[in-house]
Amino acid sequence: MQLFVKDLTVIDFSYCCSQRGIVGESWIVDVLLDGTLNDMKMVLDFAVVKKQIKAIIDDAVDHKLLIAEQCSSVTVTPSNYHDNHEFVDLTSARASYFLQSPSCAFAKLPCENITTTSVKQYLTDIILAQLPNNVQGLVLTLRPEQIDSDFYHYTHGLKLHDGNCQRIAHGHRSKIELFHNDKRSEDLEHFWCQRWQDIYIASEADRVAKSDIQLSSTAENLLTENHQLFAYQAPQGRFDIAVDSKVLEVVDCDSTVELLADYIARQLKMQQPKDHFTVIAYEGVGKGAIAHA
Numbered sequence: 001m002q003l004f005v006k007d008l009t010v011i012d013f014s015y016c017c018s019q020r021g022i023v024g025e026s027w028i029v030d031v032l033l034d035g036t037l038n039d040m041k042m043v044l045d046f047a048v049v050k051k052q053i054k055a056i057i058d059d060a061v062d063h064k065l066l067i068a069e070q071c072s073s074v075t076v077t078p079s080n081y082h083d084n085h086e087f088v089d090l091t092s093a094r095a096s097y098f099l100q101s102p103s104c105a106f107a108k109l110p111c112e113n114i115t116t117t118s119v120k121q122y123l124t125d126i127i128l129a130q131l132p133n134n135v136q137g138l139v140l141t142l143r144p145e146q147i148d149s150d151f152y153h154y155t156h157g158l159k160l161h162d163g164n165c166q167r168i169a170h171g172h173r174s175k176i177e178l179f180h181n182d183k184r185s186e187d188l189e190h191f192w193c194q195r196w197q198d199i200y201i202a203s204e205a206d207r208v209a210k211s212d213i214q215l216s217s218t219a220e221n222l223l224t225e226n227h228q229l230f231a232y233q234a235p236q237g238r239f240d241i242a243v244d245s246k247v248l249e250v251v252d253c254d255s256t257v258e259l260l261a262d263y264i265a266r267q268l269k270m271q272q273p274k275d276h277f278t279v280i281a282y283e284g285v286g287k288g289a290i291a292h293a
Contacts, residue, residue, distance in 0.1 A: 003033040009054045011142075012284045013107075014155040014171035015066035015114035018073035020198050021092040021247055022065070024153040024171020026284035027116070027142040029057060034137030056127050061107050061119065063164035065099070070112040077216055082238055087216035088169075094198070095244035097169075098219035098227075102237035105167040116142040144173060145285045149186070150193035151175040156201040156255040157239060159232035168232075168239035169200075174288070177280035178264075180272075192264060200243045201255045206230040214240045257283035258291070265293035 008029045017023050031053060065088065067074055073092055079085035079100050086106060088099040111118035120140045128138050157168030164170070178188040213229045219242060228248055231240040253259040261281035268277040282288035 001034070003049070005031045005049050008050065009057055009062075010285045011057060011062045012170060012172050013061055013064050013066055014169050016068065016071065016074045016088070016090045016097075017092060017114065018071055019093045021094045022090065022097050022155050022169060022171070022200060023198050024155040024173060025144075026173040027119075027144055028285060030141040030143070032139040032141075033131075033135055034139070052130070053127055056130060057123055060123055060126050063167055063170040064105055064107045065101070065167070065169040066107045066109060066114045066119065068111045068114050068118070069108050070110070075218070076106065076108060077218075079214070079216075081214045085237060087219065089216055089219050089222070091222075095247045096222060096227075097200075097244070097247075098215045098223070098240075098242040099169060100214050100216075100238065100240040101168055102239075104236060105169070105239075145175075147175045149175055149177075150189045152193040152196040152199070154196050154199045154201050157232075157241075158254060158256060159203075159206065159234045159239070160254065162235055164236075166234035166236055166239070168230075168241050172282075172284040174282040174284060176264075176282060178268075179278040179280075180268075181276050182278070188268070196249065198247065199249050200241075200247055201249050201251060201260070202228070202230045202241075202243065203254050204250050204252050205254075206232050207250070208240075213242065214238065215242060256289075257281050257287075258289040261289045261291035262293075265291040269293035 008031050010028050012026050014022050014024045074090045077087045079087055084103050086103050090097045109118055109122045120142055124138050153173050155169055155171035158165040176189055178185050208229050208231045226245045227242045229242050251263050261279045265277050265279045277293045279291045
């Protein structure tokens with residue numbers, strides 16, 4: 001007997017890539033369970049599927065930076081500044097990134113590359129270990145949202161958030177809708193999606209001096225004048241990141257989707273002050289904010 005749940009959840013995360021750098025991503029999760037009927041004549045109660053399995057997935061990968069342990073481009077070492085914190089040093093073909101975060105902000109997978117296949121296997125092993133014995137099989141489907149227009153991948157962190165959004169390197173795959181004088185502008189959408197493709201978005205308020213950044217000794221030796229430095233203290237711990245300027249957008253606000261929509265609207269308004277703009281910015285799948293200028 002098989003039981004399925006479509007669109008169980010959406011996982012929003014970032015991952016280390018040897019080619020693209022740190023990439024924000026959003027995948028929709030579908031679940032198919034295979035097993036015998038239990039005493040309630042069910043494979044598993046839908047309430048358990050929707051609550052327990054979703055919670056397991058969220059705890060394992062959602063709002064985390066996913067790291068392939070067998071990838072030679074990235075190293076993870078314990079922090080010498082704080083307990084239960086780790087350094088991550090990534091040198092990709094596109095740029096180099098150096099981080100410190102609480103260990104809970106990272107997910108380390110036993111693979112060479114972060115793909116839907118490797119993440120699916122990682123989650124399957126974790127979930128099956130926590131399900132009742134009558135559930136004998138599990139098939140996960142991880143899929144990006146079907147987007148017919150331009151979209152972008154971005155990574156950020158929200159220091160004021162009391163949940164997992166505070167993690168300094170989590171991200172999203174998002175579309176955007178831009179209206180110029182009430183007419184949708186695909187040209188403007190394309191421009192911003194190109195501008196923010198595989199971008200790290202940082203807040204100017206989180207910028208720190210080199211003397212205040214907390215990174216690994218390897219990172220300190222590899223920092224260049226092109227790296228910009230950001231750090232903050234949040235409820236889960238201390239977060240630091242050094243990002244190359246060519247993969248960075250520094251905004252004059254926090255990087256909530258509300259303020260990012262407003263930021264884009266203000267940028268457009270400054271360029272054409274007599275015109276009207278509406279920005280519909282998405283944060284991952286099916287959620288976002290609207291700003292007018």
